[in-house]
Amino acid sequence: MEGNTDKLEEIPMIDKNEIRKQFQRHERDTGSSEVQIATLTKKIEALTEHLKANKKDKSSRYGLIRMVNNRRKLLDYLKRTDEASYRKLIADLSLRR
Numbered sequence: 817m818e819g820n821t822d823k824l825e826e827i828p829m830i831d832k833n834e835i836r837k838q839f840q841r842h843e844r845d846t847g848s849s850e851v852q853i854a855t856l857t858k859k860i861e862a863l864t865e866h867l868k869a870n871k872k873d874k875s876s877r878y879g880l881i882r883m884v885n886n887r888r889k890l891l892d893y894l895k896r897t898d899e900a901s902y903r904k905l906i907a908d909l910s911l912r913r
Contacts, residue, residue, distance in 0.1 A: 829862075835851070835858055850894070852890055853887055853905060857911070860880065867880065
């Protein structure tokens, strides 16, 4: 069983503090929609690269789908509540919308 783990490529870690600094609304902001969406976007990008190399990793694919759905809900909420912030975030993260 341990021999199989050598073949799997590690999922790269993301620097949440750096993302937080870039997208936070104020100094102590850690959970605003913008920060959550940016963090999820970086995780999605990292997991997508992992899945390109490890096509049979079904549990990670399931996690990716959950993250994409969660980000979609947060983006819909942000668009409903603060459209200017939504448009800026979409441009900064270069998301298709």
